[in-house]
Amino acid sequence: MSEPIHIIGAGPAGLTAAINLAKANIEVVVHEQNDNVGLRFNGDFQGLENWSTKEDTIDFLASVGISTVFLCKPYSELAVFTPSGKRHLVKFQRTLFYLVERGANGESLDHGLKEQAIAAGVKIVWNDKVDEVKQGKAVVATGPKSADAIAKGIVFSTSHEDAAITLVDNRIAPKAYAYLLINGGKATFATCLFEDFRSERKYFESALNRMRKLVEIVIREPREFGGFVNFFFKPVTKGNRFWYVGESAGFQDGLWGFGMRYAMMSGYLAAQSIISGESYERLVQEKIEKILEVSVADRLIFSLLGNRGYEKALSIVDKLEDPIEWLRKRYNPSPLKAVMFQIAKRWYHSRLIDKQCMHVDCDCVWCRHGKGAHGAQA
Numbered sequence: 001m002s003e004p005i006h007i008i009g010a011g012p013a014g015l016t017a018a019i020n021l022a023k024a025n026i027e028v029v030v031h032e033q034n035d036n037v038g039l040r041f042n043g044d045f046q047g048l049e050n051w052s053t054k055e056d057t058i059d060f061l062a063s064v065g066i067s068t069v070f071l072c073k074p075y076s077e078l079a080v081f082t083p084s085g086k087r088h089l090v091k092f093q094r095t096l097f098y099l100v101e102r103g104a105n106g107e108s109l110d111h112g113l114k115e116q117a118i119a120a121g122v123k124i125v126w127n128d129k130v131d132e133v134k135q136g137k138a139v140v141a142t143g144p145k146s147a148d149a150i151a152k153g154i155v156f157s158t159s160h161e162d163a164a165i166t167l168v169d170n171r172i173a174p175k176a177y178a179y180l181l182i183n184g185g186k187a188t189f190a191t192c193l194f195e196d197f198r199s200e201r202k203y204f205e206s207a208l209n210r211m212r213k214l215v216e217i218v219i220r221e222p223r224e225f226g227g228f229v230n231f232f233f234k235p236v237t238k239g240n241r242f243w244y245v246g247e248s249a250g251f252q253d254g255l256w257g258f259g260m261r262y263a264m265m266s267g268y269l270a271a272q273s274i275i276s277g278e279s280y281e282r283l284v285q286e287k288i289e290k291i292l293e294v295s296v297a298d299r300l301i302f303s304l305l306g307n308r309g310y311e312k313a314l315s316i317v318d319k320l321e322d323p324i325e326w327l328r329k330r331y332n333p334s335p336l337k338a339v340m341f342q343i344a345k346r347w348y349h350s351r352l353i354d355k356q357c358m359h360v361d362c363d364c365v366w367c368r369h370g371k372g373a374h375g376a377q378a
């Protein structure tokens with residue numbers, strides 16, 4: 001009997017790869033370190049962004065073999081509070097993002113992907129932390145391995161109507177944003193930080209106080225959650241045996257941390273590469289790398305804006321006929337963005353290094369002592 005393809009990690013990247021491989025009649029085994037999916041999260045809401053491509057996210061999901069059997073609710077209005085406390089209600093001509101729930105609950109994205117994987121014939125082994133794969137091929141989908149940005153927040157019950165609200169102010173969310181997402185009596189509030197991680201509690205409390213001043217909302221049964229994301233570039237395979245997908249490959253939107261689409265896209269591309277023999281590097285370069293490079297250039301621009309820049313940017317957005325189009329253009333490559341990316345690469349040097357072990361004949365899935373792991377810890 002031939003060795004099945006091992007998939008390490010049952011997040012969106014790993015499960016998308018598993019679903020597509022199983023549908024192509026390739027035997028796959030998913031190894032998940034926890035006893036269920038989504039346990040890195042706590043029932044918090046996240047957004048599947050719908051602005052970086054012309055293709056709608058629902059069509060994108062179908063194109064990577066995913067059925068939307070989970071909560072996937074469109075939002076096309078966003079209230080943005082700038083540092084002065086001014087509220088800008090931005091209305092979009094199409095869905096801005098689709099709200100999904102993360103965690104193990106029945107309506108969550110993670111549960112929906114798990115059900116689809118099982119229905120496609122995927123075997124999932126729970127409580128199975130894998131650090132080495134000695135034989136056969138593996139798709140490594142273990143999620144982020146370091147923190148380039150963090151989020152600290154709460155999930156709670158509320159009677160507030162459904163809404164999507166963002167606060168930008170470096171005093172409460174340095175170089176990032178705080179967000180409040182409400183759906184069906186459940187809410188998620190969090191602040192994101194791109195620097196000064198040690199002060200996360202201070203920023204979280206300041207952000208919560210600010211939000212309570214600006215939004216009339218009753219918070220019931222709050223539960224805390226937190227998390228982190230990482231981004232870096234290349235390499236994405238090792239020794240013709242390992243395919244890195246999702247955040248374990250560093251695929252993350254450098255601008256604002258919307259990594260789920262890249263996770264699922266890369267899971268799909270790794271499956272295509274295994275099925276058809278196409279070069280995964282080339283697929284990644286074409287479909288993911290360019291847009292992520294632009295997002296890193298945009299990260300540098302965003303981080304230079306400062307509180308005055310946020311006020312100005314929102315006053316520009318207020319006058320736009322189609323803010324989605326404007327947002328999408330942020331992700332378009334251009335000669336200027338290419339230069340900004342080169343500058344950003346130096347700026348974010350420590351973040352953009354490869355975190356994988358690249359000894360070609362090594363069996364470990366993500367150790368950091370390889371030749372390719374420039375400057376990484378021993």
Ligand SMILES: Cc1cc2nc3c(=O)[nH]c(=O)nc-3n(C[C@H](O)[C@H](O)[C@H](O)COP(=O)(O)OP(=O)(O)OC[C@H]3O[C@@H](n4cnc5c(N)ncnc54)[C@H](O)[C@@H]3O)c2cc1C
Pocket residue numbers: 008009010011012013014031032033034037038039040045046047048049128129130131141142143144151190226227228229245246247248252257258259260261263
């Ligand atoms: C607080 C927060 C809010 C976010 N909000 C958004 C948002 O609004 N929109 C968006 O698009 N993205 C958002 N993201 C990013 C998004 O969650 C990630 O980009 C996405 O989950 C990455 O998917 P993944 O499959 O690569 O990794 P993960 O979702 O992290 O899944 C990895 C899986 O691998 C398992 N695993 C790890 N190591 C091993 C091992 N050695 N053996 C076996 N199993 C292992 C883990 O238990 C986990 O189940 C957010 C992230 C955080 C932390």
